[in-house]
Amino acid sequence: MDTGVEHAPIGVLEASHDGVVSDVNETAATMLDVDPDAATGEPIGAVVPASVDASVPEAFETALETPVSAEEFYPELDRWLSVDISPTSDAVYVYLRDVTDERRRTQRLESLQSDLHRLTIGNELIADVLGELVRASTREEIARSICQELGETDIYEFAWVGERAVGSDEIVRRAAAGTTGRTLERIDTALDGNVALPESRAIERGEPTVIRSLGENGSVPERIRRAAFADGLGSLLAVPLTYGSSVYGIVGVYAAERDAFSERERKSFGTVGKMAGFAINATRNRSLLSADRVVELTFQLSDPAAPFVTTVAETNARLDVAGAIPQGEHLLCYVDAETATPTAEEIAAVLAEHEAVVETRTITDRDADGSIEVRQRTETPLGHLLSQGGTVRSATFGGDDNRVVVDLPPSEDVRRIADAITRRYDAAVLAKRERRPDERSTREFRNALTDRLTDRQEDALRTAFFAAYFESPRGSSAAEVADALGITGPTLLHHLRAGQRKLLEELFEVTDRPSAVDRP
Missing domain, CATH: 3.30.450.20 (PAS domain)
Known part of the structure; x- marks a missing residue:
């Protein structure tokens, strides 16, 4: 050479x-x-x-x-x-x-272009899912909408939605869409046999879980790994459907590529999971409002996990929960206290010591009674009852008689809900009866009001009412009510004025007049 x-x-x-x-x-x-x-x-x-x-x-x-x-x-x-x-x-x-450097530059560029393309499609897809969730009126529609939007797309192979059985670790598949192949059959078999799936772990953690390589991950049951390999599936994203501390179910999204789900996709899907959980909770509430009959359960509660149980035991006071307003991970309660000693201020201090209580505020403090605002975490008996679609008719604590009466729609599995509460907490079911809701004219009136108010207006009015904002003298200032709701004072006043106007229009039957056009 x-x-x-x-x-x-x-x-x-x-x-x-x-x-x-x-x-x-x-x-x-x-x-x-x-x-x-x-x-x-x-x-x-x-x-x-x-x-x-x-x-x-x-x-x-x-x-x-x-x-x-x-x-x-x-x-x-x-x-x-x-x-x-x-x-x-x-x-x-x-x-x-x-040509290694040239190749890698090209690969990086292609990867960025692919990520951008996938992100664009993913964002459009998630927007479509959220739009369908808003329109869905039943839990079946929610599950079907999620599966169709996610499973019938070019970037994912298939999706399935499972619902968590009340009071049990079982998951029941509600819907699926896409090219499911043998993998979904193996998933159904695993669900029937109560075999742990990656989706089960997402429910336990309450946050999205990613399996980057289905064929190599030992936590995936072997039969599902083999089926996924045969179906050409590479990765999985499992997203829990959550509302506050409650996990209603799971959506499993399967993709052909290994490590197909970016960090941004996971966060976006986390939003979908929360929105779906909110939608499921809303359908349960609507079911109760529209039911011709309701199931009334009365619980005897002795569990120290309930802040009111430990407080009445320590203070000998009587506490009546006048209102309970779910706020995501927290439950805002307004409590009437009947006692001469200790004072409402002292009772609030005892409540504040409970591990489930985030904060308390004394609204009124008179000689023989008072009212207290209590913000507690939802991992309490009251929080779990509300998360199952029930409404608390009454909750009274004092002496040995700590009773909670809750209404549930007949469509719910009432026995499972009761078992879930009694297994988790020191509680017993004292009575169960089916009854008609309150007098129909009253119910119709309430439904008409609820239909006219936005969620924010209803929350603002309800919170202000229980916080004694409308009393004279006021038990809470506008700033305190706004702080309880996590909004500004001007925003609170806007919601209160709009809500009050709608209530008065309904009360004085002026909804058919041109001046009473529904305004925000």
Whole structure:
């Protein structure tokens, strides 16, 4: 090999037509990590390591008459090489160029473009899911909407939604859509046998769980791993459907690629899970409002997990929960206290010591009674009852008679709800009866008001009422009520005025007048 070729900036190998190397220049020796002297006389396959398609040794297996070119990845070298094989009458020359940096730049660019494309589609998809959730009126529609929007798309293979059975760790599949193949069959079998799935862990944690490689993750049951491999599935995102501390179910989204779900996608799907949980909770509440009959359960409660139970035991006071307003992870309660000693202020201080209580505020404090605002976490008996779609008719605590009366729609599995509460807490069901809701005219009036008020207006009015904002003198200022709701004072006053106007219009039956057009 002449001097110019010996020091050329590209790798050059000289070989015979039968593939025996006769010379290697410095660049090729460095690129292939070989000793030039040792390489001389060796077959080409021993000098050039194996690539993905083994183009170099294959080229020498037949009579070379025309040039051959290839660009391949060489695992042993961890490099991409561009190879040009040029035959002459006397020898064959192999020219090598290291194109690793170019390849990786291209791959990064393609990856970024793919991520952008996927993100764009994903955002549009999630917007569609949220839109469908707003329109869904039943839990079945919610499950079906999620599956259809996620499973019947180009970026995911299929999706399924399972609902958590009340009072049990069981998951019941409600809907599925997409190319489910054998994997969904194996999932159904696992659910029937109460076998733990990755989706089950997402429910336990209450947050999205990702399986980056279905075929290699030991936490996935073997039969599902095999089915996923056969169906060409690479990864899974499991998203719990949550409302506050309650987890209603799960959506499992399966993709063909390994590690298909970016951190941004996981966060976006977390929002979908919360919105779906909110929608499920709303359907349960609507079911109760529209029911012709309700099931009334009366519980005797003795569990120290309930702040009111421990407080009355310590203070000998009587506490009546006048109102309970769910606020995501918290439950805002307004409590009437009947006691001469200790005072409402002192009772509030005792309540504040309970681990489930976030904060308390004394609204009124008179000689024999008072009222207290209590913000507690939802991991309490009252919180769990409300999260199951019930409404608390009364909750009275004092002495040995700590009773909670709750209404549930007849469509709910009342026995399971009762069992869930009595297994989790020191509680007993004292009575169960089915009855008609309050007098129909009253119910119709309430429903008419509820239909006219927005959720924010209803929350503002309810909170202000129980916080004694409308009393004279006021038990709470506008700033205190706004702080309880987590909004500004002007926003509170806007919601109160709008809500009061709608209530008065309904009361004085002016809804048919042009001036009473429903305003925000």
